[in-house]
Amino acid sequence: MKTLHLDIEGRVQGVWFRESMRSEAERLGVAGWVRNTPDGAVEAVIQGPAAAVEALIEWARTGPPQARVDRLHIREAHGQYSGFVKRTE
Numbered sequence: 045m046k047t048l049h050l051d052i053e054g055r056v057q058g059v060w061f062r063e064s065m066r067s068e069a070e071r072l073g074v075a076g077w078v079r080n081t082p083d084g085a086v087e088a089v090i091q092g093p094a095a096a097v098e099a100l101i102e103w104a105r106t107g108p109p110q111a112r113v114d115r116l117h118i119r120e121a122h123g124q125y126s127g128f129v130k131r132t133e
Contacts, residue, residue, distance in 0.1 A: 047076075047091040049121035052104055054114035056086045062130045064108035065100075069128040072096040079131035091125045 052061070062078045065088060069076065074092040081087055090100050107113050 045091065046094045046097045047089065047121045047123060047125075048097060048101070049119050050086075050088045050090065050101070050104060051081075051117040052086040052088070052107070052113055052115075053084075053117075055110075055112040056107060057084055059110035060108050061086050061111050065104065066128050066130045068103050069100055072099050074100050075125035075128055077125070077129045077131050079133065089121050089123065089125065090128075091121075091123070 057080050062080065065078045069090065072092070074090050074096050076088060076090040078086060078088040088104070090097055101116070101118065105113055105116055
């Protein structure tokens with residue numbers, strides 16, 4: 045089981061990034077959460093089997109069609125998650 049924290053910068057708000065990531069995470073069987081940040085970025089914590097987590101990271105490098113990802117910062121995270129939620133706070 046792998047748990048990572050992602051900070052995603054670029055044109056990632058207002059382009060369905062969070063909902064698209066939620067859908068992709070569910071498809072891959074990855075748990076965690078995603079939310080917008082006040083500085084215009086998106087952050088997420090993702091947890092699951094290594095291959096599924098890596099597949100979601102690859103997806104996050106480009107995101108949905110309207111997005112433009114300029115920077116993806118990844119670091120280790122902790123916690124236990126079930127399901128994947130789109131946070132609003």
